[in-house]
Amino acid sequence: MHEKVAIVTGGNSGIGIWTVIGLARLGFRVVMVSRTQERGDIALPLAKEHAQSDKIDLMLAELGSLKSICAFADSFKRRYDRLDVLVNNAAVMPEHRRVTEDGYEEQFAVNHLAYFALTAHLLDWLKASAPSRIVNVSSQLHASGRIEWDDLQSAHHPQAYNSRQVYCNTKLMNVLFTNELARQLDGSNVTANALHPGVIDTNLSRERRRGGYVTLNPNAEHGAATSLYVATSPALENVTGRYFDNSRERESSAPARDMDAAKRLWKITADLMP
Numbered sequence: 447m448h449e450k451v452a453i454v455t456g457g458n459s460g461i462g463i464w465t466v467i468g469l470a471r472l473g474f475r476v477v478m479v480s481r482t483q484e485r486g487d488i489a490l491p492l493a494k495e496h497a498q499s500d501k502i503d504l505m506l507a508e509l510g511s512l513k514s515i516c517a518f519a520d521s522f523k524r525r526y527d528r529l530d531v532l533v534n535n536a537a538v539m540p541e542h543r544r545v546t547e548d549g550y551e552e553q554f555a556v557n558h559l560a561y562f563a564l565t566a567h568l569l570d571w572l573k574a575s576a577p578s579r580i581v582n583v584s585s586q587l588h589a590s591g592r593i594e595w596d597d598l599q600s601a602h603h604p605q606a607y608n609s610r611q612v613y614c615n616t617k618l619m620n621v622l623f624t625n626e627l628a629r630q631l632d633g634s635n636v637t638a639n640a641l642h643p644g645v646i647d648t649n650l651s652r653e654r655r656r657g658g659y660v661t662l663n664p665n666a667e668h669g670a671a672t673s674l675y676v677a678t679s680p681a682l683e684n685v686t687g688r689y690f691d692n693s694r695e696r697e698s699s700a701p702a703r704d705m706d707a708a709k710r711l712w713k714i715t716a717d718l719m720p
């Protein structure tokens with residue numbers, strides 16, 4: 447029996463580190479993706495200790511950079527010969543509008559573009575390892591999101607940048623992306639589902655509350671439960687294009703189920719790929 451391989455982005459913190467631990471406990475070889483060596487080096491031994499497993503590897507990727515995402519995917523493919531589960535989990539919620547090295551607004555880049563780009567780069571590995579799963583961590587806040595088609599970079603009124611609204615918008619993009627991805631993958635034995643992990647005290651809102659950075663918060667473990675369920679439950683083997691909350695299938699918002707919007711967003715995003 448081959449060893450199953452999983453990737454968790456944002457695996458060095460918050461819900462992600464508990465997702466790494468949970469998958470390792472279930473016997474996966476898990477690639478913890480961190481944006482910095484320093485935070486990864488702190489998180490890796492903690493995750494191994496809590497999982498009681500050595501099958502966790504650290505790899506680096508700056509998800510605000512399409513070049514770095516591509517480099518990560520290439521080096522992943524050199525190291526591993528299969529990919530069973532991809533958990534797109536990393537996200538940001540900055541206080542002020544910031545722009546990535548590629549020139550994109552940071553939440554659009556990390557919360558949406560990176561999900562799309564990383565999945566696109568790894569899709570051949572996922573297909574070759576099928577049955578396999580793509581798990582996109584969204585939020586119940588997707589229901590407050592809207593797609594500003596003429597201002598996806600929130601650039602028109604930078605002084606009035608509303609971080610929370612932009613966050614909601616990108617979480618809506620996660621569900622739209624998942625739905626179109628699932629449609630395109632129909633029949634491939636690769637599933638794609640989105641989820642809300644619960645409301646968990648993590649580093650996500652630290653710029654607002656000015657709290658300190660915490661690598662592993664014992665109280666955040668339950669935040670990984672739905673990601674682990676969607677990534678591994680045998681009951682979901684052929685389930686795709688769905689939205690989960692509290693390890694149960696739920697209906698996403700009406701705008702999130704708009705397949706015309708999903709296709710439109712896909713086309714715009716695909717055109718941004720180098």
Ligand SMILES: NC(=O)c1ccc[n+]([C@@H]2O[C@H](COP(=O)([O-])OP(=O)(O)OC[C@H]3O[C@@H](n4cnc5c(N)ncnc54)[C@H](OP(=O)(O)O)[C@@H]3O)[C@@H](O)[C@H]2O)c1
Nearest residue numbers: 456459460461481509510535536537585645646648649650
């Ligand atoms: N916490 C909640 O209540 C809640 C509710 C609904 C949905 N969610 C979703 O849950 C997921 C995980 O969030 P969390 O709450 O666990 O937050 P978190 O503790 O801040 O974790 C986010 C992770 O993403 C990483 N990340 C951010 N920007 C990155 C970049 N440019 N390149 C590479 N990695 C980057 C962070 O790295 P650093 O450690 O270096 O910053 C961190 O590892 C997100 O998708 C979020 O939208 C959370």
